[in-house]
Amino acid sequence: MSAVLSTPIAGKAKVSRRGFLGATAGTGLVVAFHIPFVGSALAQDAATAIPDEINAWVVVKPDETVIIRIGRVEMGQGTLTGLAQLVAEELECNWAKVKTEYPTPGQSLARKRIWGDFATVGSRGVRLSQDYMRKGGAAARMMLVQAAADGWKVQPGDCTVAKGVITHTPSGRKTTYGKVAAAAGKLPAPDVAAIKLKDPKDWKLAGKRLARLDTADKVTGKQLYASDIVLPGMLNAAIRECPVFGGKVKSFDAATIEKRPGVKKVLRVGDSAVAVVADTWWRAKSALAALDIVWDNGGNDKVSSESIAAILKAGLDAPEGPIGNANGDARAAIAASARKIEAVYSYPFQNHATMEPMNATAKWTPTRCEVWAPTQNAEGALAACSEAAGLKLTQCDVHRMLLGGGFGRRSFTDYVTQVVRIAKQMPDTPIKLIWSREEDMTQGRYHPVTQCKMTAGLDEQGNVTALHMRISGQSILASVRPQAMVNGKDPFVFQGLNAPGPEASIGYTFPNLLIDHAMRNTHVPPGFWRGVNLNQNAIYLESFMDEIALATKQDPLALRRKMMTNHPKHLAVLNAVAERAGWGKPLPAGHFQGIAQIMGFGSYVAAVAQVSVADDGKLKIHRIVAATDCGYAVNPQQIEAQVEGSFVYGLSAALYGECTVKDGKIEQENFNTYQVLKMDEMPKVETIILQSGGFWGGVGEPTIAVAAPAVLNAIFAATGKRIRDLPIKNTSLKKA
Amino acid sequence: MAQLNVNGAVRQFEAEADTPLLWVIREQLGLTGTKYGCGIALCGACTVHIDGVPTRSCVRPVSSVSATEKIVTIEGLSPNGSHPVQKAWVALDVPQCGYCQSGQIMAATALLKSTPRPTDEQIDQSITNICRCGTYNRIRAAIKSVSQDGRTKSAGLTITHVDGSVS
Numbered sequence: 001m002s003a004v005l006s007t008p009i010a011g012k013a014k015v016s017r018r019g020f021l022g023a024t025a026g027t028g029l030v031v032a033f034h035i036p037f038v039g040s041a042l043a044q045d046a047a048t049a050i051p052d053e054i055n056a057w058v059v060v061k062p063d064e065t066v067i068i069r070i071g072r073v074e075m076g077q078g079t080l081t082g083l084a085q086l087v088a089e090e091l092e093c094n095w096a097k098v099k100t101e102y103p104t105p106g107q108s109l110a111r112k113r114i115w116g117d118f119a120t121v122g123s124r125g126v127r128l129s130q131d132y133m134r135k136g137g138a139a140a141r142m143m144l145v146q147a148a149a150d151g152w153k154v155q156p157g158d159c160t161v162a163k164g165v166i167t168h169t170p171s172g173r174k175t176t177y178g179k180v181a182a183a184a185g186k187l188p189a190p191d192v193a194a195i196k197l198k199d200p201k202d203w204k205l206a207g208k209r210l211a212r213l214d215t216a217d218k219v220t221g222k223q224l225y226a227s228d229i230v231l232p233g234m235l236n237a238a239i240r241e242c243p244v245f246g247g248k249v250k251s252f253d254a255a256t257i258e259k260r261p262g263v264k265k266v267l268r269v270g271d272s273a274v275a276v277v278a279d280t281w282w283r284a285k286s287a288l289a290a291l292d293i294v295w296d297n298g299g300n301d302k303v304s305s306e307s308i309a310a311i312l313k314a315g316l317d318a319p320e321g322p323i324g325n326a327n328g329d330a331r332a333a334i335a336a337s338a339r340k341i342e343a344v345y346s347y348p349f350q351n352h353a354t355m356e357p358m359n360a361t362a363k364w365t366p367t368r369c370e371v372w373a374p375t376q377n378a379e380g381a382l383a384a385c386s387e388a389a390g391l392k393l394t395q396c397d398v399h400r401m402l403l404g405g406g407f408g409r410r411s412f413t414d415y416v417t418q419v420v421r422i423a424k425q426m427p428d429t430p431i432k433l434i435w436s437r438e439e440d441m442t443q444g445r446y447h448p449v450t451q452c453k454m455t456a457g458l459d460e461q462g463n464v465t466a467l468h469m470r471i472s473g474q475s476i477l478a479s480v481r482p483q484a485m486v487n488g489k490d491p492f493v494f495q496g497l498n499a500p501g502p503e504a505s506i507g508y509t510f511p512n513l514l515i516d517h518a519m520r521n522t523h524v525p526p527g528f529w530r531g532v533n534l535n536q537n538a539i540y541l542e543s544f545m546d547e548i549a550l551a552t553k554q555d556p557l558a559l560r561r562k563m564m565t566n567h568p569k570h571l572a573v574l575n576a577v578a579e580r581a582g583w584g585k586p587l588p589a590g591h592f593q594g595i596a597q598i599m600g601f602g603s604y605v606a607a608v609a610q611v612s613v614a615d616d617g618k619l620k621i622h623r624i625v626a627a628t629d630c631g632y633a634v635n636p637q638q639i640e641a642q643v644e645g646s647f648v649y650g651l652s653a654a655l656y657g658e659c660t661v662k663d664g665k666i667e668q669e670n671f672n673t674y675q676v677l678k679m680d681e682m683p684k685v686e687t688i689i690l691q692s693g694g695f696w697g698g699v700g701e702p703t704i705a706v707a708a709p710a711v712l713n714a715i716f717a718a719t720g721k722r723i724r725d726l727p728i729k730n731t732s733l734k735k736a
Numbered sequence: 737m738a739q740l741n742v743n744g745a746v747r748q749f750e751a752e753a754d755t756p757l758l759w760v761i762r763e764q765l766g767l768t769g770t771k772y773g774c775g776i777a778l779c780g781a782c783t784v785h786i787d788g789v790p791t792r793s794c795v796r797p798v799s800s801v802s803a804t805e806k807i808v809t810i811e812g813l814s815p816n817g818s819h820p821v822q823k824a825w826v827a828l829d830v831p832q833c834g835y836c837q838s839g840q841i842m843a844a845t846a847l848l849k850s851t852p853r854p855t856d857e858q859i860d861q862s863i864t865n866i867c868r869c870g871t872y873n874r875i876r877a878a879i880k881s882v883s884q885d886g887r888t889k890s891a892g893l894t895i896t897h898v899d900g901s902v903s
Binding site (some may be wrong): 652 | 751833838873876
């Protein structure tokens with residue numbers, strides 16, 4: 001079973017061009033309940049004329065096929081399957097008949113944003129949609145049962161339903177969802193207050209280790225990604241943006257490449273890029289490579305990694321900065337302490353490096369513009385399309401395609417703007433823009449660069465009396481969403497370090513605490529990078545906890561436990577990994593362990609890494625034991641896949657991930673200089689899923705953050721070398 | 737018109753001699769299961785078989801491939817996903833985003849053909865394709881399950897499929 005896309009691609013994909021595109025009249029129904037950002041969704045008047053639609057989330061076909069509409073997007077993280085499980089659970093339909101479909105942002109807009117915010121970021125895919133989507137499933141079930149009961153002239157309360165078959169218990173009469181769907185679609189939606197969701201302990205589909213819905217086509221080559229699209233009359237574009245961020249195109253001589261085979265047009269895109277449009281992408285790319293472009297670098301061409309590091313270093317001792325978390329008087333307590341420990345850490349720029357480079361396809365006419373894009377942010381892509389097209393939102397739409405990796409990069413819409421700007425210069429012609437890997441590596445939205453000074457005060461017995469954590473470096477929000485800054489503070493900077501709360505709180509109690517940020521921005525554009533600021537914050541905090549343990553001659557686990565007594569959920573995952581990994585017990589010769597924990601994206605995570613370091617410095621990570629408490633686990637086998645994948649992403653970052661700046665440009669252009677983890681370095685990963693219940697945590701990102709500190713602490717145990725500057729590759733582990 | 741033998745059929749195409757085989761396969765022949773990832777033979781997303789040899793098609797000039805050499809792409813591996821490697825990939829739910837998986841599967845099928853019972857070290861040496869989602873351990877488990885005649889028990893995973901079967 002595969003995802004059915006609501007994407008009209010002539011002659012290429014299985015197309016389900018649902019009639020609701022643009023339809024506004026009709027008698028269909030929309031379930032009334034609150035959706036984030038939608039406000040009152042009592043939009044029955046805005047529903048559509050589709051007879052099979054029970055509500056915005058559920059379509060039931062006469063052949064019993066159940067189509068579940070998915071607002072979030074699938075990029076490998078399994079959200080599509082998890083959300084379908086949650087809806088099907090409440091709907092009580094036949095899982096074997098379930099298909100999924102993406103509505104478009106244009107369709108959503110026409111229905112008062114009934115599908116809510118499409119953004120698929122921050123490990124929110126399940127946790128921020130589960131309530132309204134489960135209610136959508138439950139409401140559809142109530143309407144289907146009501147329709148059957150009406151037909152039989154009986155009370156719905158006397159009917160039961162299982163796997164899409166409705167039974168009137170007293171008489172034994174049976175019917176199916178497919179048979180009553182048309183009648184159900186004409187019924188009023190139930191009152192939100194009357195919708196009772198199941199207790200998770202009664203789940204039959206959700207919470208189970210079900211196979212993904214989108215696997216079959218991914219093993220045969222049939223799965224269509226946005227970069228695979230072929231539209232009638234389509235041309236292909238390659239692009240080069242000024243490699244110095246903030247620079248512009250000064251000049252280029254199109255005539256030098258216009259006569260090359262297949263080249264149709266050489267054009268300026270905005271004021272900072274040049275594109276070549278050709279019959280094939282390879283010809284477009286080859287022609288672009290042969291074009292001499294003169295850039296106006298705009299004054300940033302003297303910036304280097306060294307100059308950026310110097311600016312950040314100055315921020316470590318700057319007087320004051322926005323405070324993320326504080327109690328007591330840390331500065332005074334440190335000044336009065338018997339002993340002080342200090343350490344400075346740094347974390348580099350990194351590229352998302354999705355396997356599928358950035359791409360999008362657009363067709364522009366004077367009255368309509370449509371885009372096909374792998375986007376984590378479909379509404380943002382629609383807005384970008386509208387702006388670049390010079391058309392109203394209602395004249396545009398974005399067809400969402402499966403993403404060949406997202407990791408936060410595809411929450412940006414720069415490539416959508418580009419393709420629409422190209423398509424607008426070639427009306428009526430579909431244009432597919434694909435970035436080369438080199439373009440993708442050098443035009444990223446990079447993991448923010450930061451440094452951190454950790455200072456702890458100790459009393460004469462070695463107890464920690466205070467911690468000052470000064471973060472110096474980039475703010476993502478200041479760059480991408482300045483309106484979300486709070487009195488000059490970027491709250492995201494403090495992920496994993498916040499006061500107690502449901503999202504990302506620190507797991508230790510310090511008698512005096514000060515965590516503050518000296519914002520130091522650079523011309524290199526930062527972005528949300530899988531795990532975001534939790535990544536480096538976990539390194540700083542968890543490495544330094546081990547440094548305190550060393551300085552006070554304590555076991556790192558024992559020290560943590562002592563300071564975590566007020567944080568039982570943090571402590572539970574830590575204890576789980578320590579126990580499973582056999583912390584403190586004899587290990588194979590030459591093996592050493594490191595431990596780390598953090599909370600982020602609503603979940604509690606911990607890991608133990610077991611490593612060895614050969615005399616020649618060769619590091620081997622033998623075993624990872626990881627624990628996640630995400631409250632409720634919707635699909636444990638997919639959570640395991642996310643945890644394993646998080647170690648690949650997190651260890652790639654820890655070992656190798658670094659983008660350096662020279663002459664204002666990113667130096668790394670491909671996987672030869674931007675190395676990532678491969679099979680031969682992949683450790684065994686054992687995943688423990690705790691489900692303490694009562695909350696919904698994310699799983700796509702938090703575990704990444706414990707990969708690096710667990711390994712760094714294990715490396716220290718093995719070698720006595722404390723690596724404070726990432727990535728690890730920059731430090732020799734060779735025995736002195 | 738030049739010719740290539742792809743998935744058992746002789747196909748005609750027109751392209752400059754230095755065009756990488758990848759782009760002829762994707763753009764001229766319309767077989768988009770083979771992916772572009774890096775263009776310098778490092779990531780393996782473009783892996784196809786040429787006379788059974790796993791080949792990174794993004795750096796292979798099309799003019800260097802003769803019409804007598806048999807190219808197999810992911811689309812030609814089996815008519816309906818029934819190759820034992822594809823079945824193992826489904827049984828263990830290997831793909832996440834899936835973009836690299838065509839290349840991973842082509843690399844794995846070539847390995848298993850030459851080495852039906854690969855050791856971990858042989859898997860490490862042969863499967864050098866990049867996966868950013870991080871499916872390596874499931875890829876390893878799937879390769880091992882093929883070498884154990886499709887048995888998936890050693891993977892230590894329990895996955896319930898839509899037909900009710902459990903692997």
